[in-house]
Each structure stands twice: as C-alpha cells, then as structure tokens.
Amino acid sequence: MEMVRAGGLDLEGAWAGERIAGRGEIVLLHEGLGSLAQWRDFPAALSAATGRAVFAYTRQGYGRSTPLTGPRAPDYLHAEALEVLPAVLAVEAISRPMLFGHSDGATIALLFAAAFPGAVAGLALEAPHVFVEELTIAGIRAADGVFRTTDLPRKLARYHPDPEAVFRAWRDIWLNPAFRDWNIEAGLEAIACPALLIQGEDDEYGTRAQIDAIAARLARSETLMLPRCGHAPHRDRMQAVLAETAAFVSRLG
Numbered sequence: 001m002e003m004v005r006a007g008g009l010d011l012e013g014a015w016a017g018e019r020i021a022g023r024g025e026i027v028l029l030h031e032g033l034g035s036l037a038q039w040r041d042f043p044a045a046l047s048a049a050t051g052r053a054v055f056a057y058t059r060q061g062y063g064r065s066t067p068l069t070g071p072r073a074p075d076y077l078h079a080e081a082l083e084v085l086p087a088v089l090a091v092e093a094i095s096r097p098m099l100f101g102h103s104d105g106a107t108i109a110l111l112f113a114a115a116f117p118g119a120v121a122g123l124a125l126e127a128p129h130v131f132v133e134e135l136t137i138a139g140i141r142a143a144d145g146v147f148r149t150t151d152l153p154r155k156l157a158r159y160h161p162d163p164e165a166v167f168r169a170w171r172d173i174w175l176n177p178a179f180r181d182w183n184i185e186a187g188l189e190a191i192a193c194p195a196l197l198i199q200g201e202d203d204e205y206g207t208r209a210q211i212d213a214i215a216a217r218l219a220r221s222e223t224l225m226l227p228r229c230g231h232a233p234h235r236d237r238m239q240a241v242l243a244e245t246a247a248f249v250s251r252l253g
Contacts, residue, residue, distance in 0.1 A: 001013070001014045001036065002014065004057055004088060004091055004092065005091065006084065006087035006088045006090070006091045007083055007084050007087035007088075009060050009065065009066040009084065010065060010066050011057045011058055011059065011060065011065040011066065011084075011088065012035070012036045012037075012057060012058035012063050012064055012065050013036065013055065013056065013057035013058070013088070013092070014036055014043070014055070014056060014057075015053060015054070015055050016043035016044045016046070016047045016053070016054040016055075016056075017043075017044070017047030017048070017051075017052065017053040017054055018053060019053040020051075020053070023051065023052055023053075024052065024095075024096055024097055024098060024121050024252075025052060025053045025054065025055055025094050025097045025098075026046060026047075026050065026052045026053070026054045026055070026097060026098045026099075026100055026249075027054075027055050027056070027088075027089070027094060027097045027098070027099050027100070028042075028043060028046075028054060028055070028056035028057075028100050028101075028102075028105070029085075029099060029100070029101035029102065029104075029105025029106070029108050029109055030056070030058070030059070030062070030102060030104075030105050031102045031103035031104055031105060031127075031231075031232070032103055032104040032170045032174075033156065033166060033167065033170055034062065034102065034103075034104075034105070035058040035062045035063035035065075035159045035160065036056050036057060036058040036063060037058075037063065037158075037159050038159055039056055039234075040235075042234050042235075042238065043056050045238065045242055046100070046242060046245065049242040049243070049245065049246040050245065050246050050249045050250075052098070052249065054100075055092060055094065055097075057088055059080060059084065060084070061165075061166065061169055062159075062160060062166060063159055063160055064161065067162070067165070068165070068169055071169065071172060071173070072169050072172070072173040074173070074176070074178055074179050074182060076173065077104060077107050077108055077111060077184075078111055080108045080111075081107075081108045081109075081110075081111035081112040081115065082111065082112070082115055085108060085112050086112075086116070089119075095119075096118075096119055096120065096121050097120065097121060098120070098121045098122040098123070098124065098249060098252065099112065099113065099120055099122075099123050099124070100123075100124040100125075100126075100245070101123070101124075101125050101126070101128065102126040102127060102232065102234065103126065103127045103128070103129065103205070103231065104129075106125035106126055106127060106128035106129075107128055107129055107130065107184065109123050109125060109128075110123070110125065110128060110130065110184065110188060110191070110214070111184060113191045113192075113193060114184075114187050114188055114190045114191050115190075117190055117191060117192040117193070118192065120191075120192075120193045121193060121252055122193050122194050122195065122196070122248065122249070122252045123191070123193060123194070123195040123196065124195075124196045124198065124245050124248060125195060125196065125197050125198060125211075125214070126198045126199075126232070126233045126234060126241070127198070127199060127200065127203055127205065127206055127210075127231050127232075127233070128197065128206075128210055128211065128214060129205075129206055129210050130183065130184045130185050130188070130210055130213055130214060131182065131183040131184075131185060131210070131213065132174070132179065132180055132181075132182055132183075133206060133207060133209065133210070135204070135205065135206065135207055136174065136205050136206055137174065137175065139204040139205040140170075140171055140174045140175060140205070141175070142204070143171070144171055147167050147171075152167075153167070185213055185217065188214060188217040188218065189217050189218075191217075191218055191219075192219070193220075194220040194221065194222070194248075194251070194252065195214070195218055195220065195221040195222070196221075196222050196224065196244065196245065196248040197211040197214055197215060197221055197222065197223045197224065198211075198224045198226065198233050198241060198244070199211050199223075199224070199225055199226070199233075200225075200226050200229030200230050200231060200232075200233050200236060200237070201225055201226060201227050201228075201229060202227075202228065202229060202230050203229070203230055203231045204230060204231055205231050206231070208225065211223055222248065224240075224244050226240060226241075
C-alpha cells in the first residue's frame with residue numbers, strides 16, 4: 001500500500017500484478033462503504049484472470065485516506081469523477097485504463113467516461129446507479145437499522161478509523177430530500193467505449209432498471225444478470241465476474 005497525493009488529498013493506493021507496456025491497466029473504484037482493503041483478494045485475482053495490472057485506491061472519507069471535513073454535497077460523485085480520478089490517473093501515469101466500478105464507483109466510472117470519452121478503454125460496472133430508486137432508499141433505511149442494532153460498526157472499524165462518520169456520510173446523502181431527483185442519464189450517450197454491466201438479481205439497493213437505462217444510452221454494452229447474487233457480485237459470484245470480465249477485456253484487445 002502507498003499513499004497517493006492527488007488533488008490535494010492523501011489517498012490509499014496499491015497495485016496488483018505487473019505493469020506491461022502496451023497492455024492497459026485496470027482501475028478499481030469502490031462502493032459507498034468501501035475502501036482499498038475491502039476489495040480483499042479481488043485485485044490480485046482480477047489481474048491474474050485478465051493479465052492486466054490492477055490499481056485500486058481509497059477515496060476521501062474512507063479508510064486512512066484524507067477524512068471528510070463536512071457532509072457530502074449532492075454532486076459528490078461528479079467531483080470524484082471530474083476532479084479526483086483524473087488527478088489519481090495522472091499521478092500514477094495511467095493512460096486510457098479500463099475502469100471497474102462497484103456501486104458508487106460504477107457511477108463515478110460512468111461520469112468520467114462521459115466527460116472524457118477518449119480516456120477510457122472500457123467499463124466493467126457492478127450495480128451502477130444512474131437515478132434514485134425507492135428500493136435504494138428502503139435498502140439504506142434498512143441498513144441504518146442494521147448499523148444501530150448489530151456489530152456492523154465493529155466490522156467497518158476494521159477498515160475505517162471512524163466507521164460512524166463513514167456510514168453517516170453514505171446514509172445522509174442518499175436520504176437527503178435534495179438528492180431524490182439526482183439523475184445522470186442525460187449525457188451517457190457521450191460514452192464511446194464498450195461496457196460490461198453486471199447486476200445481481202437479489203441486489204437490495206438497485207434493480208435491472210439501472211443497467212437497462214445505461215444500456216439504452218450506450219452504443220456498445222453487454223449485460224450480465226447474476227442469480228443468487230446481491231449488491232456485491234465480485235464477492236457473491238466472484239468466479240463468474242472474473243470469467244466474464246476476463247472475456248470482456250480480451251475483446252477490448
């Protein structure tokens with residue numbers, strides 16, 4: 001693990017696999033309660049399956065990266081996509097990677113690819129969200145109850161020095177009435193690269209409507225619906241995700 005200084009922030013970062021000239025890298029973008037460490041062995045497994053070096057980092061407010069200084073703004077995903085991610089790629093000298101995003105990370109990948117069409121070779125997106133669903137709100141309210149009544153804070157404390165702050169920032173922005181009309185469907189047509197859209201059939205935070213909305217606006221996309229799979233396909237169905245992602249990467253060339 002290293003600390004990446006990007007955009008005035010100190011962010012946890014780490015590489016898996018060997019960087020090979022002419023073979024583009026994969027960048028992992030974590031979920032709304034995630035971090036570099038919470039990918040566990042997936043970066044190494046993804047590198048082995050695809051033959052690509054994989055870089056992952058922890059965004060501000062998570063893990064031991066720079067803490068948040070206040071509540072998240074409704075445009076926080078845009079800021080991550082348009083300001084922080086470009087700075088990270090520049091510091092790590094990563095050019096035209098494939099972005100593999102999960103949940104919030106998948107949305108950040110979409111926003112980046114729409115803003116910088118020539119800067120992305122491909123997108124692999126798990127449980128992306130492009131608008132707010134009632135199921136999402138219900139799922140977050142249920143998670144709030146779990147956080148207050150179970151050992152979830154202790155589990156998050158393995159990865160985040162202040163698990164309550166991490167959970168509160170995630171919960172509060174999604175339950176903020178000002179965020180209900182959040183929608184990034186407009187502009188997705190600008191994305192020029194192929195995309196692999198992955199959704200668990202039992203996802204407690206989103207439905208197929210999310211990836212259908214994305215596929216309707218992309219020129220080239222593939223959809224992978226996974227049975228017996230919740231919000232984290234790379235954990236629930238890791239071998240299927242690795243196999244499909246490796247095949248997708250090989251088609252990218």
